[in-house]
Amino acid sequence: MAMTVMWTGMVVLSVLCSLATGHGSQTAAAALEGATAAVELCLSMAGVMCLWMGVMEVMRRAGLSRKLSRLMAPALGALYPSFAGDRQVMDVISANVSANLLGLGNAATPLGLEAARLMSRRSPGVASDALCMLVVCNTASIQLIPTTVAAVRLARGCETPFDILPAVWLASAVSLCAGICAARLFSRMWRR
Amino acid sequence: MDLLYTMLVPMMIASVSLYGMLRGVNVYDALIQGGREGLGVLIRIVPALIGLMTAVYMLRASGALELAAGLLEPVLRPLGIPPETAALLLVRPISGSGALGVGAGLIETYGPDSLVGRTAAVMLGSTETTFYTIAVYFGAAGVVRTRYTVPAALCADLAAFVAAAWAVRVVFY
Numbered sequence: 001m002a003m004t005v006m007w008t009g010m011v012v013l014s015v016l017c018s019l020a021t022g023h024g025s026q027t028a029a030a031a032l033e034g035a036t037a038a039v040e041l042c043l044s045m046a047g048v049m050c051l052w053m054g055v056m057e058v059m060r061r062a063g064l065s066r067k068l069s070r071l072m073a074p075a076l077g078a079l080y081p082s083f084a085g086d087r088q089v090m091d092v093i094s095a096n097v098s099a100n101l102l103g104l105g106n107a108a109t110p111l112g113l114e115a116a117r118l119m120s121r122r123s124p125g126v127a128s129d130a131l132c133m134l135v136v137c138n139t140a141s142i143q144l145i146p147t148t149v150a151a152v153r154l155a156r157g158c159e160t161p162f163d164i165l166p167a168v169w170l171a172s173a174v175s176l177c178a179g180i181c182a183a184r185l186f187s188r189m190w191r192r
Numbered sequence: 193m194d195l196l197y198t199m200l201v202p203m204m205i206a207s208v209s210l211y212g213m214l215r216g217v218n219v220y221d222a223l224i225q226g227g228r229e230g231l232g233v234l235i236r237i238v239p240a241l242i243g244l245m246t247a248v249y250m251l252r253a254s255g256a257l258e259l260a261a262g263l264l265e266p267v268l269r270p271l272g273i274p275p276e277t278a279a280l281l282l283v284r285p286i287s288g289s290g291a292l293g294v295g296a297g298l299i300e301t302y303g304p305d306s307l308v309g310r311t312a313a314v315m316l317g318s319t320e321t322t323f324y325t326i327a328v329y330f331g332a333a334g335v336v337r338t339r340y341t342v343p344a345a346l347c348a349d350l351a352a353f354v355a356a357a358w359a360v361r362v363v364f365y
Contacts, residue, residue: 003286003287003290006282006283006286006287006290007243007244007247010247010248010250010251010279011246011247011250013251013254013256014247014250014251014253014254014256015250015254017251017254017255017256017259018250018253018254018255018256021254021255023253023254023255026253026254027250027253027254029253030249030250030252030253030254031246031249031250033249034242034245034246034247034248034249034250034297035242035245035246037245037249037300038238038241038242038244038245038246038293038296039238039242041241041245041296041300042234042237042238042241045234046230046231046234049230049233049234050226050227050228050230050231050234051205051227051230052226052230053226053227053229053230053233054222054223054224054225054226054227054230055204055205055208055209055223055226056226057222057223057225057226057229058208058209058212058217058219058222058223058226059208059212060222061212061217061218061222062208062211062212062215062217063215064208064211106229109328112329113328113329113332113333116329116330116332116333116335117332117333117334119333120333120334120335124334125334125335125336125337126335126336126337126339127330127333127335127337127338127339127341131333131335132338132339132340132341132344134329135325135326135329135330135341135345136341136344136345136348138320138325138329139320139322139325139326139345139348139349140319140320140345140348140352141317141318141319141320141352143317146313146316146317146318148292148316149295149313149316149317152292152295152296152299152304152313153299153304153309153313156296156299156300156303156304156309157304158304158305160197160198161304162197162200162201163197164310164313164314164317164360165197166359166363167310167314167356167359167360167362167363167364168313168314168317168318168356168359170355170358170359170362170363171314171315171317171318171352171355171356171358171359172317172318172352174351174352174354174355174359175318175319175348175349175351175352175355176348177351178347178348178350178351178352179344179345179347179348179351182340182343182344182347182348183340183341183344186339186340186343186344187340189340190339190340
């Protein structure tokens with residue numbers, strides 16, 4: 001529903017605005033141009049997207065994500081103290097995080113959902129602090145190589161589409177820290 | 193540094209393939225399988241991309257984008273966020289393909305190496321579709337009382353937007 005309001009609002013607003021500013025003919029042309037541009041964009045980023053998804057699949061089959069998750073186990077134990085002793089839950093969470101890092105969205109989501117389901121068994125119907133933390137961490141992006149965005153930049157004639165990586169890592173780290181701090185802070189203030 | 197960025201992709205492809213082959217993985221088969229999944233993803237996002245990019249193009253041509261940017265400027269400017277990205281901030285937490293459409297529109301309009309284009313790209317790369325994620329996770333866990341999850345997740349989003357604008361200025365300008 002939110003997208004319905006958003007889309008209708010954008011289109012109605014541009015019609016009203018073009019009538020007010022006298023940009024009617026430009027807007028009419030733009031409506032058709034935009035649709036064409038979207039398909040062209042998809043075609044021009046298809047090659048890079050498919051190549052990367054292929055490389056990611058090789059990483060997954062070679063067991064790189066399993067290695068990564070073993071590396072992260074101690075840090076994750078500190079983040080979810082109430083489940084630190086629960087091997088089953090912690091294994092699923094670390095697999096979820098490493099899949100997220102590698103950008104394996106299709107593998108990360110089912111793992112995250114499994115972790116959420118296991119966690120919710122202790123407090124049915126109510127989000128425990130650990131479950132809130134899990135969801136907040138999954139709403140923050142920790143993907144190391146944002147493939148789709150790089151593909152869009154490449155498709156638009158950028159020569160070094162990956163030069164945004166340091167900025168993306170900085171922003172992701174800040175965002176994740178803010179999410180974790182907010183969750184910790186709110187958990188003290190919020191009554192069950 | 194430039195050489196690192198140019199060689200990043202070929203070196204990653206080569207080292208991952210070599211590692212996979214040494215581990216006994218059918219590398220070529222995995223490559224094809226992953227590519228097939230990539231095509232599936234693209235086909236799923238095309239309709240949304242068409243819808244949203246049409247809207248962004250119309251907004252841009254009608255002058256509404258500049259108008260909205262002007263209205264939101266007093267709020268966004270102190271945070272260091274380029275006002276042109278206002279539409280992206282609104283769509284990002286709600287729809288992933290929608291945000292990609294809006295972001296691609298911005299990158300196209302202002303150029304991939306402009307301040308606005310880079311900021312939009314970093315914002316896209318450092319955030320997730322917050323409301324969608326929350327709905328899916330709590331749906332799977334059967335949770336009704338989500339407590340403070342939404343405000344905490346939105347804090348992370350706001351931090352990402354501000355940090356993206358800041359990081360682009362630090363790294364590039």
